Amino acid sequence: MSNSEHYDVVVIGSGPGGATMAWRLAQTGKRILLLERGGYLPRERENWDSQAVFVDARYQTRETWYSSDGRNFHPGLHYFVGGNSKVYGAVLLRLRERDFDEIRHPDGISPAWPLKYDAFEPYYQAAEDLYYVHGLRGEDPTEPPSKKPYAFPPITHEPRIQQLFDGLKREGHHPFHLPVGILLEERDGKPLPQSACIRCNAFDGYPCLTNGKADAQVVCVDPALRAHSNLTLLTNSYVNKLTTDSRGRRISGIEVVRDDERTIYSGDIVIVACGALSSALLMLRSANGDHPNGLANDSGLVGRNYMRHNNSIVMAISRPPNPTKFQKTLGLNDFYFGSDDWDYPLGHIQMVGKSDGAQIHGEGLPDFLQWFPEMPFDWIAQHSLDFWLTSEDLPLPQNRIFYDRERVMLDLTETNLAAHRRLKEKLCDLCAKLEVHPHLFDRSLYLGQNVPIGGTAHQAGTMRFGADPAQSVLDLNCKAHGIDNLYVTDASFFPSIGAVNPTLTIVANALRVGDHVITRFK
Numbered sequence: 001m002s003n004s005e006h007y008d009v010v011v012i013g014s015g016p017g018g019a020t021m022a023w024r025l026a027q028t029g030k031r032i033l034l035l036e037r038g039g040y041l042p043r044e045r046e047n048w049d050s051q052a053v054f055v056d057a058r059y060q061t062r063e064t065w066y067s068s069d070g071r072n073f074h075p076g077l078h079y080f081v082g083g084n085s086k087v088y089g090a091v092l093l094r095l096r097e098r099d100f101d102e103i104r105h106p107d108g109i110s111p112a113w114p115l116k117y118d119a120f121e122p123y124y125q126a127a128e129d130l131y132y133v134h135g136l137r138g139e140d141p142t143e144p145p146s147k148k149p150y151a152f153p154p155i156t157h158e159p160r161i162q163q164l165f166d167g168l169k170r171e172g173h174h175p176f177h178l179p180v181g182i183l184l185e186e187r188d189g190k191p192l193p194q195s196a197c198i199r200c201n202a203f204d205g206y207p208c209l210t211n212g213k214a215d216a217q218v219v220c221v222d223p224a225l226r227a228h229s230n231l232t233l234l235t236n237s238y239v240n241k242l243t244t245d246s247r248g249r250r251i252s253g254i255e256v257v258r259d260d261e262r263t264i265y266s267g268d269i270v271i272v273a274c275g276a277l278s279s280a281l282l283m284l285r286s287a288n289g290d291h292p293n294g295l296a297n298d299s300g301l302v303g304r305n306y307m308r309h310n311n312s313i314v315m316a317i318s319r320p321p322n323p324t325k326f327q328k329t330l331g332l333n334d335f336y337f338g339s340d341d342w343d344y345p346l347g348h349i350q351m352v353g354k355s356d357g358a359q360i361h362g363e364g365l366p367d368f369l370q371w372f373p374e375m376p377f378d379w380i381a382q383h384s385l386d387f388w389l390t391s392e393d394l395p396l397p398q399n400r401i402f403y404d405r406e407r408v409m410l411d412l413t414e415t416n417l418a419a420h421r422r423l424k425e426k427l428c429d430l431c432a433k434l435e436v437h438p439h440l441f442d443r444s445l446y447l448g449q450n451v452p453i454g455g456t457a458h459q460a461g462t463m464r465f466g467a468d469p470a471q472s473v474l475d476l477n478c479k480a481h482g483i484d485n486l487y488v489t490d491a492s493f494f495p496s497i498g499a500v501n502p503t504l505t506i507v508a509n510a511l512r513v514g515d516h517v518i519t520r521f522k
């Protein structure tokens, strides 16, 4: 074991939650250390190979986790500089204003947040600017208020998606241009020569070979390292444990394993952003005499109230072919808070990356097509329209991550499945009206092998924030109750998750907490 340097701030994890913090704090001139368990994701042809990415799960961790009902699975996690954002779909939506209030679902209550939308609004704007969000305000009736337009124009729909957009409008719906974080400069739907993004068909679930996706490495880590010599990144540095001082009130040491060598670092302020599941595990691994149930766990809530959305990806077969390359441009929130025949929220619909023959092969052929002499994977892909559906799930205390000796256990009881089923039915109804066959095929590879429990993409809630230390793990600044210098800035803090993708809220919150941490420097 060697003893190493002291920093003003140590940030653990370089996904959106940690990288945004490091980017923000590096600007203050303070000495910042960013620790990341993975390395840089290799840039290689396989980045855009759907067999490698989805079927072979080349970039996904090989770890095995377990659940109390005897299942084991590989979580859909990616340990690289930039974290899971290296493969994310970069749809960066704000939570709806009502998501911050209590919402009633048939299976229970989605709890209110202790801070409301207005506390996040300026940070949402800053997060959209930082992550190059291209979008258009005013189309989506559920959109929360904002003070400014998006800094970047909406991404152009390709003709088949424009047709779908027009058809939905004709049917009285409110499709909108999806807000996407992308380094795209285009004219008439064509990328300009200087554009990092080339509008290819390997968006969503793939890493981007041209660094055209606004992931945390591309927009935060790399620019901050270039601009600020006071920021240090250590890769392949796994944080095994945090230790506390003699009173148990401060983090005094950060035990890092790097190439089988253990080193202790320290920081005046320690920010944990390992992803909601891994951050809770770090707290639990760090149990000591003063914190016998894990750090910041006097409430017993660390690891509990895990949420991850009810997500599905479905493929519909359209009569006209769909030669779209960049498909992720259309969203629909008309059923977000309910529908004419259901008083509860259903959720959100968006286009997802275009499927290709290899992916469909990997998923398995839909049953009714088994009699085809040649497997028509490519034909199906040429006619497919692919949708991502998200419904809210509820934070149940028994949905939790914990250790059973060395084993990582993840327990999940699904909630609000009726809403998700109804959302799919609504999409079927829409398809029937729009020259699309109203039968939807499930695509599961994207969400990680072994769905549903392995579908950890939208992990949240394992250390909720709140004013009451008995009912929450973090305070309103996302500082651990009872520990003076420990903050958490991934999605652990979410008390509820709404039904939009979580990352913009993680980034906005990191900027908010960053401002608070900066006040401590003065």
Ligand SMILES: Cc1cc2nc3c(=O)[nH]c(=O)nc-3n(C[C@H](O)[C@H](O)[C@H](O)COP(=O)(O)OP(=O)(O)OC[C@H]3O[C@@H](n4cnc5c(N)ncnc54)[C@H](O)[C@@H]3O)c2cc1C
Pocket: 012, 013, 014, 015, 016, 017, 018, 019, 035, 036, 037, 038, 076, 078, 079, 080, 081, 082, 083, 084, 085, 087, 088, 089, 090, 091, 092, 093, 204, 205, 237, 238, 239, 240, 273, 274, 275, 276, 278, 279, 282, 446, 447, 457, 458, 459, 489, 490, 491, 501, 502, 503, 504, 506
């Ligand atoms: C396929 C896919 C598609 C997605 N699409 C979208 C989308 O379109 N829109 C959206 O909003 N969200 C999307 N998401 C979710 C999004 O990726 C996450 O919300 C986001 O990455 C979470 O950021 P984070 O910083 O909290 O955690 P992560 O991105 O998980 O980053 C955590 C980092 O901490 C590191 N780490 C973990 N443990 C340790 C340790 N002990 N020591 C050191 N380092 C550690 C990890 O290696 C990782 O780099 C998607 C996710 C996936 C997998």
Ligand code: SF4
Pocket: 182, 183, 196, 197, 198, 199, 200, 201, 202, 203, 204, 206, 207, 208, 209, 210, 211, 212, 213, 326
């Ligand atoms: S569409 Fe653009 S951002 Fe996405 S993978 Fe292709 S080049 Fe990269």
